[in-house]
Amino acid sequence: MDKFRMIFQFFQSNQESFMNGICGIMALASTQMYSAFDFNCPCLPHYNLVYGLGILLVPPFILFLLGFVLNNNISMLAEEWRRPQGQRGKDPAVLRYMFCSMAQRAMIAPAVWVSVTLLDGKCITCAFCTSVPVETLGNASHPRLSQGEVQRVLARIPCKEIYNGQQLIANEVAVRYLRCISQALGWCFVLLMTTLAFLVRSLRPCFSQAAFLKSRYWSHYIDIERKLFDETCAEHARSFAKVCIQQFFESMSTDLVASHCHLPRKAPADAGEAAEKLLGITDRGAMNMALKSWHRCKPPLHLHPPALPTGNGWAGEGQPPTHPSAPRRETAAYYSWV
Amino acid sequence: MDRFRMIFQYFQSNSESIMNGICGLLALASVKMYTSFDFSCPCLPQYNMAYGLGIMFIPPTILFLCGLILNRQSLVMLEEWRRPQGRRKKDLAVIRYMCSSIMQRAMVAPVVWIVVTLLDGKCLICAFSASMDPEKFVGFANVSTVQVQQLLAKVPCKDDELLRNNTSRKAVSRYLRCWSQALGWSILLILIIAAFLARWLRPCFNQATLLQARHWSNYIDIEQKIFEETCCEHSRLFAHKCILHFFESMRQEIKLHSFSLPREGEGAEGEEDLLRGITDQDQVNKLLKTWYYEKPPLDVSQATPRH
Numbered sequence: 272m273d274k275f276r277m278i279f280q281f282f283q284s285n286q287e288s289f290m291n292g293i294c295g296i297m298a299l300a301s302t303q304m305y306s307a308f309d310f311n312c313p314c315l316p317h318y319n320l321v322y323g324l325g326i327l328l329v330p331p332f333i334l335f336l337l338g339f340v341l342n343n344n345i346s347m348l349a350e351e352w353r354r355p356q357g358q359r360g361k362d363p364a365v366l367r368y369m370f371c372s373m374a375q376r377a378m379i380a381p382a383v384w385v386s387v388t389l390l391d392g393k394c395i396t397c398a399f400c401t402s403v404p405v406e407t408l409g410n411a412s413h414p415r416l417s418q419g420e421v422q423r424v425l426a427r428i429p430c431k432e433i434y435n436g437q438q439l440i441a442n443e444v445a446v447r448y449l450r451c452i453s454q455a456l457g458w459c460f461v462l463l464m465t466t467l468a469f470l471v472r473s474l475r476p477c478f479s480q481a482a483f484l485k486s487r488y489w490s491h492y493i494d495i496e497r498k499l500f501d502e503t504c505a506e507h508a509r510s511f512a513k514v515c516i517q518q519f520f521e522s523m524s525t526d527l528v529a530s531h532c533h534l535p536r537k538a539p540a541d542a543g544e545a546a547e548k549l550l551g552i553t554d555r556g557a558m559n560m561a562l563k564s565w566h567r568c569k570p571p572l573h574l575h576p577p578a579l580p581t582g583n584g585w586a587g588e589g590q591p592p593t594h595p596s597a598p599r600r601e602t603a604a605y606y607s608w609v
Numbered sequence: 610m611d612r613f614r615m616i617f618q619y620f621q622s623n624s625e626s627i628m629n630g631i632c633g634l635l636a637l638a639s640v641k642m643y644t645s646f647d648f649s650c651p652c653l654p655q656y657n658m659a660y661g662l663g664i665m666f667i668p669p670t671i672l673f674l675c676g677l678i679l680n681r682q683s684l685v686m687l688e689e690w691r692r693p694q695g696r697r698k699k700d701l702a703v704i705r706y707m708c709s710s711i712m713q714r715a716m717v718a719p720v721v722w723i724v725v726t727l728l729d730g731k732c733l734i735c736a737f738s739a740s741m742d743p744e745k746f747v748g749f750a751n752v753s754t755v756q757v758q759q760l761l762a763k764v765p766c767k768d769d770e771l772l773r774n775n776t777s778r779k780a781v782s783r784y785l786r787c788w789s790q791a792l793g794w795s796i797l798l799i800l801i802i803a804a805f806l807a808r809w810l811r812p813c814f815n816q817a818t819l820l821q822a823r824h825w826s827n828y829i830d831i832e833q834k835i836f837e838e839t840c841c842e843h844s845r846l847f848a849h850k851c852i853l854h855f856f857e858s859m860r861q862e863i864k865l866h867s868f869s870l871p872r873e874g875e876g877a878e879g880e881e882d883l884l885r886g887i888t889d890q891d892q893v894n895k896l897l898k899t900w901y902y903e904k905p906p907l908d909v910s911q912a913t914p915r916h
Contacts, residue, residue: 326794333797333798336801346811346812349813353812354816430779432779508824508827508828508831512831516835518905523899558907562817562821563817566820567817
């Protein structure tokens with residue numbers, strides 16, 4: 272169980288690992304969906320092409336969009352793109368990096384679906400059975416049929432139980448031919464995808480590696496900052512609720528104090544601790560203002576040193592001369608991205 | 610067991626995770642329900658359409674209502690909507706946000722049922738086989754009108770002796786199934802595009818209002834939970850004190866009739882503070898009534914109790 276917990280924690284550790292996990296699950300889900308789906312070729316001349324190509328292309332598109340929808344980073348990307356500049360500059364390289372990494376992960380499940388479909392062969396057989404070269408593959412002695420009739424007969428190739436064109440072209444021959452082409456396409460597709468992935472990974476360090484490192488760092492930072500903000504807001508809401516309810520109970524008891532001559536003595540200690548966590552925000556208007564400013568005007572990426580007392584407060588001690596220099600050193604270390 | 614406890618704790622960590630978990634469970638339950646349901650088309654002219662469309666639409670309605678019932682937030686939202694204003698203003702944006710998030714989660718399981726039904730095809734074959742145009746299919750073209758209706762209605766039943774190995778039956782079945790699957794994939798595509806656009810475009814409109822609405826809806830949920838916990842704690846102490854008083858009064862009666870017993874009342878003093886001066890039934894009733902009719906304002910800046 273320790274191993275499982277470790278794996279679970281590893282995937283939770285940051286959004287990228289979590290997305291890798293989701294990506295893998297979606298790829299497995301796409302193979303499962305394909306095997307569970309009951310492929311049902313209509314075996315009618317014009318419907319075959321539409322159905323076959325539809326099954327080949329529509330589910331991958333759905334899986335691609337699903338990959339984006341399930342990724343929490345998409346709203347983060349849109350937010351970062353649309354927010355007002357405020358005190359913090361915007362870096363288009365970070366946005367591009369986030370979009371590329373999301374798109375790469377979202378492409379995996381569709382690629383798996385397309386490969387599995389092509390390697391299985393049913394879709395291509397259904398879609399292109401009317402284009403089989405009858406002259407080369409068909410039986411030499413077949414009765415002369417009109418074009419429409421030939422199309423109707425060929426359209427029934429995928430449906431073995433209603434196929435009635437053995438004199439025209441043997442069912443086995445046509446199916447084998449189409450399947451062979453489909454599998455060749457499938458393997459070529461897999462080879463192409465793998466080559467692309469290899470090239471992208473191996474050539475990346477050759478181009479602007481420093482900029483890439485920077486973009487990756489700041490995109491992780493934005494993700495972590497948003498998570499921490501949400502957690503802090505939740506913590507704040509909890510403390511706010513505790514203090515609010517305590518004060519409610521106190522106000523009720525003061526209403527009844529006349530009849531009982533009894534004031535709570537334990538409450539203030541609790542209230543003090545919870546009130547500290549409120550970080551100075553103690554009413555609805557202030558909280559709304561805080562949330563609005565978080566969106567409109569994000570703080571600069573520049574950590575302030577702790578505030579120094581002025582010279583008056585240190586009259587009795589010899590410390591003041593050395594203190595002012597220390598924060599300046601701190602400032603230099605936190606070089607701003609703005 | 611450890612694994613389940615960890616997964617359970619992860620989902621318990623906040624109520625949104627719980628709701629997502631319930632939503633996922635309902636979706637899985639709907640798939641399981643569909644696969645274990647024994648679909649049996651009546652194969653009679655008027656009954657087919659009613660049965661087919663009924664199976665396609667009634668279980669999703671049931672699942673939608675289940676999704677609303679199992680979601681704790683729907684009660685919280687209703688309460689927030691109907692409470693008297695009191696000293697705390699009502700924010701319609703928060704109520705709208707809660708309503709839309711509840712609806713979205715409740716819609717997942719019904720949509721899963723409908724899509725699985727369409728991709729499987731049995732419902733649509735059953736419902737619309739009698740409405741097919743017999744001219745399109747060779748085996749039904751030269752049959753009288755009344756009989757053709759009967760035959761078409763029997764298409765979904767594979768084992769019927771009239772149509773057992775009829776190629777036209779298979780052709781009708783395939784045709785309807787193809788349409789059913791196309792409809793299913795199209796619905797799925799439209800929904801995914803809608804979800805994608807909603808996620809992508811949401812931050813472009815009123816992001817600040819959204820942050821505020823989300824924060825306050827979370828707050829209302831937490832406040833309700835903490836209030837219930839505080840009341841539970843209060844009632845426990847109340848009961849404890851009540852019983853101690855009872856035993857005390859019994860003991861005093863006994864003292865009158867027999868020799869004195871050792872006193873041991875000091876431990877109870879500390880708990881009186883936690884009762885916060887609310888020590889009888891009428892006071893508790895008044896407190897609960899005031900909590901509903903006059904929620905306190907969202908302003909904790911003053912540390913001292915006020916009237």
